[in-house]
Amino acid sequence: MAALSEEVLLVVKRVRQRKQDGTLYLMAERIAWGPEGKDRFTVSHLYADIRCQKISPDGKAKIQLQLVLHTGESTNLHFSNESTALKDRDAAKDLLQQLLPKFKKRANKELEEKNRMLQEDPVLFQLYKDLVVCQVISAEEFWANRLSINNVDHSLSNNKQEVGISAAFLADIRPQTDGCNGLRYNLTSDIIESIFRTYPAVKQKYGENVPHNLTEKEFWTRFFQSHYFHRDRINTGLQDIFSECAKLDEKGLKSMVFQGVKNPMVDLLSLEDKSLEEGYGSNSTAPSTSNTNKTVKENSNSAIIKRFNHHSTMVLAAGSGKKADAPNGQACETSSTDGNSRDSDFFQPPIKKVKIQDVIEYEDLHRENGKKTVALNLKKSDRYSHGPVPLLPQQYTTSQDIVNSVNCIKHEIASYKPCLTQVMSSSTASSAIAALSPGGVLMQALAQQAINQMVPNDVQEEMKHLYTAAGELLRHFWSCFPVNTPFLEEKVVKMRSNLERFQMTKLRPFQEKVQRQYLSTNLTGHLEDMFQMAYNKFHAWQTRRMMRKT
């Protein structure tokens, strides 16, 4: 056989393809089929190429499995072993089900993109080799900055718009009868995602129960059986794991209702100015009794109505939730003050006034005067008019300090006595002056040229790489400051150890090499300085943090 070295996960005999009997092999990376009696595969697909698999419906005489490729082609496999055909097919299907997603993830575009970048940019490639291959930093860290910085156009696609949820996602599940008193629900990962986003309570249940209590399949089966899903039935089953979800939803809805609405124009509660007191009016149906004599049907009807309202609200929130609040400051403002609903009416009028003004405005009765301009939204107007002001140093000396120190110096000078015993001898002094004078030893032009010539090219090259790599690492390190999130904290600690590792694994050997060849010149001094600077900063940060913690 062609590739015996591959690990074969499953072998199914008597599988027909194009009316030819053969054997199906599922291997670690690909699926293959060879006709009976021949020792080569006529069909072979890498898992990564397969988009999805389809199976024939249960009632059908032919038991088939179809593989659809990304290219659009498809391959039909017919399981023809009469007694075990169904079992065979399901075994193959299940295995494929497990394998396909793994490969799907691997073959993503990002990888290609990275590959391209590395190929196009030799410096980057070198850097990658220095840092990632030598395991100074992980590949993710390496790419974390690169991808967003280097290609702006990709940054757009990276934080792309969040896709909303279709309101009808539950309708898309579309149960089908399977002919023997059962129902089949088709779930896709999109739908599951939608369910989770719309009903956080279900997600929570999922997290609690899957996989330790239930398998995923069991979980969804129960979900579809539950009264929660069929909201028109009155939810009574206590053993139902979703009954709690219903309660949670109810609670969520209640709290939303309690919060009230921000727009006073739609607040039905404050619409009436003076409601008639209880007992007056022509059609008063006592509200207290109406609950008790409701029939079951009416109850289920109102449950459906509640459910629709809740569903739409949740879909809306899932689609716009985070974004909606941020951009319009008005909403933020009111939502923050709305907590104590009535006492906050100090703050409410602006939004109310705006709404009322909106309503009473007849735009067509006004002469159009000029173009509408965009209002300049200034967070700090003083900064706009003055420009940025340099940050004042945290510590500054008070005038008292200055006066004190001046006094101190005065005092010192007044009592200054030359200590003649410790003065340099005249000969050393004059040699020092000679060395520092033009033409002296220390004043000789030790220009770069000299180093250029002194240091061989390969060392220079290596030095360059070291500089870029070190620069990259230090960039990562410094970008962590100011450390204001736990994530950054973690990163800064990691980056420090990365720096140390780099110093040990790269810089030291280089230093030794240089030392072996050219004893005098300290080529790595500046690099060391930079590292030291970083360590100092880290140390300072750490001590400050410790102090704050204690």
Add this chain to the structure above:
Amino acid sequence: MVRAITALLNIEGLLVYFPYDYIYPEQYSYMLELKRTLDAKGHGVLEMPSGTGKTISLLSLIVAYQREYPLEVTKLIYCSRTVPEIEKVVEELRKLIEFYSKETGEKNNFLALALSSRKNLCVHPEVSSLRFGKEVDGKCHSLTASYIRAQRHSNPSLPSCRFYEEFDAMGKQVPLPAGVYNLDDMKDFGRRKGWCPYYLARYSILHANIIVYSYHYLLDPKIADLVSKELSKKSVVVFDEAHNIDNVCIDSMSVNITRRTLDRSQANVETLQNTILKIKETDSAKLKEEYRRLVEGLKEANVARETDIYMSNPVLPDEILQEAVPGSIRTAEHFVGFMKRFLEYLKSRLRIHHVVQESTPQFLKDIFEKVCIDRKPLRFCAERLRSLLRTLEIADIADFSAITLISNFATLVSTYSKGFTIIIEPFEDRTPTIANPVLHFSCMDPSIAIKPVFERFQSVIITSGTLSPLDIYPRILDFRPVTTASFTMTLARTCLCPLVVGRGNDQVAMTSKFETREDFAVIRNYGNLLLEMSAIVPDGIVAFFTSYTYMENIVASWYEQGILENVQRNKLIFIETPDAAETSMALEKYQEACENGRGAILLSVARGKVSEGIDFVHHFGRAVIMFGVPYVYTQSRILKARLEYLRDQFQIRENDFLTFDAMRHAAQCVGRAIRGKTDYGLMIFADKRYARADKRGKLPRWIQEHLTDSSLNLTIDETVQLSKHFLRQMAQPFKQEDQLGLSLLTLEQLQSEDMLQKIAQIAHQA
């Protein structure tokens, strides 16, 4: 340029400042009619479509009139229905007054203010934090009632409201400075001065030039007597959004008594009795003093303080007897005994197994035969209870609402012999097995409550977007208007598209008629209509059903049939519920969904809160679908009695009234979507009965004139085609120039002769 010259409109010699550069022709026409009404010192019924600037026209003209003839018209009383409406009116007024001072350069000397209930005006930190109006009123009363304040003289540790005390001490010396005060402005002012804004507002309406408040302050005798009693006769009263005014009148005079009310009254009576006993032991002089006062007659009214709002007489001022309380209920114990007897009698009346309906004289006769209660002491019940509660110095009046209700009923039933009926039902119609007896004392004649208003004030204007047919309001409210007019909307483009859908694609008639409303085909066709519309209409759709139970049933069967799932592919669905808070949230979310482009459908109920109070401007409502004809529940006995009364008294046939009532609600619902000339929307009447002339003819003229024969009895497919066409047309850019000269006039254009002639045709005299 032109502006300086033309800031003034000339309305038949009256110079009117109008705070806009342009004017709609119908606004001019409206002002003209209004001026004539004021000149004649008579009443008027004016119908003008919503969104054509009715409020600002009204205000501009009346303010100008007031300035021109300060002795003829001293005050404008503007009544609106909801709090947001009130605030809107005040803001428009502010704009106008600011325009005045800008144009004339004079400092404005107008005082205009809004008055609302304590709940909306209270600034007391504790009291205002209460959620319900009733609680706020009760708490306020327990801090400010006159005898509580009197008690505080001897015992300063009692809690008080510093805002009221400050107001009482200082607030009345200097009148409120001129300006326009909305509810929030009143509150701000009150906070600044440390005065109670509610009482300040109530005090200030006496000398204000313009008052804006809700209907109840004029129509409900229990409140009107206290708040609006001293308003000048030379006032102009405006009822805006008055299409439901008859129901407001009826509600303010009707009483319902259940077993629970009686039980609570029983408890009240017991408390009263105990308190009397206690007082007798400690302070019998007080009771004697009360007795003496009662003998002398009802001088009480003068002593009564403004804060004692709870105990006011339920009957109209001119019906209150100017006599002394009859001897049989003069002493406190006798009165309590009397009330007990009355309660027992009511209890026995509620112990029935079949429905009883009788007139007030029959009831009085029966009560006299059974328990020997005479008519006269009954008439004094409310007055007597008020006096007793004050004498006993009961702080928390809210607890005594049950007995107050009973005594009000006693007074009403013995005062009015006509226009009322008593219906005692042992159970609700829907649940015949559960005993829940109710005594309905129901007013059938809306003219009773509004009569004093018409008699007292020189001009009363009834106006709304939907008052058709115009002749019916003067009949049911029993007054003679000098002007009745309906104004159409002049349009540069036909921005409303009324369609009557009568059939489904399967040709099955669509109707909410009782016999076929449960029909599967009808429900499915309604569903298909909604589904099709959801696919073609952008942004928001509002659908109204005839009743809540009907909506529940339809939604349930749509859900079973999977129609709603398909609708959800196009739009989100929100549904009105009986709970107001829940509905408010659904409404807000609905608007959010329209705002962010997802589009949404709101399923709602005609006659519900949404249909009455919420506007769906622009993209919040591009289509309104009216499923069925919103007839009132005709099996109700109260309604039957009322119809009978209307037939006998006003010669209005039952069917005419029912259709009128249904159509005014349908018009209200569909009118929610069009709020101006730049707005546009579909109005879909999904019931074949709308095509009939008797229904169609009762729609407001501004809708009717766009309802052509070709848009009647359509199938769903035809409707979709027409709607698509309409929407595509409307989506074209629409600029001010397109309107100018047609539906929008500059002030010079107004002066041309033939334009004035055209305008004259806008007003359609009924």
